[in-house]
Amino acid sequence: MDNKGQFSLKLIQKCPVCNHDYLEGKIQILEEADVSFLAYLTCGHCHSSIIVRVMTLPHGMVGNAILTDLSSDEVGKFSEAEVLNSNEVLQVYQELWQSEGFLEKMKQ
Ligand SMILES: [Zn+2]
Numbered sequence: 245m246d247n248k249g250q251f252s253l254k255l256i257q258k259c260p261v262c263n264h265d266y267l268e269g270k271i272q273i274l275e276e277a278d279v280s281f282l283a284y285l286t287c288g289h290c291h292s293s294i295i296v297r298v299m300t301l302p303h304g305m306v307g308n309a310i311l312t313d314l315s316s317d318e319v320g321k322f323s324e325a326e327v328l329n330s331n332e333v334l335q336v337y338q339e340l341w342q343s344e345g346f347l348e349k350m351k352q
Pocket of ligand 1: 261262263292
């Protein structure tokens with residue numbers, strides 16, 4: 245087994261809301277499969293929560309992040325359906341991708 249959980253810590257470094265490091269926050273791996281995992285991150289500073297899904301594809305890793313106000317328990321029930329779609333979600337997604345070094349780290 246490799247350490248997907250640790251890898252996710254590397255991928256997601258900063259809260260998209262307040263820009264604080266996630267080091268002091270809480271990270272839970274909700275779902276783990278051969279090629280993907282789903283993590284729930286709570287910022288220790290502003291208490292915003294995001295859901296991150298990362299998939300490993302033959303040519304690299306693909307991830308997306310969704311700002312949420314669901315609890316991690318609720319996310320567990322919800323994780324089957326990928327229906328979260330709004331301007332806010334899109335904005336967080338873009339901020340994450342544009343944040344410093346994020347894309348480079350995704351390729352490692
Ligand atoms: Zn925050």
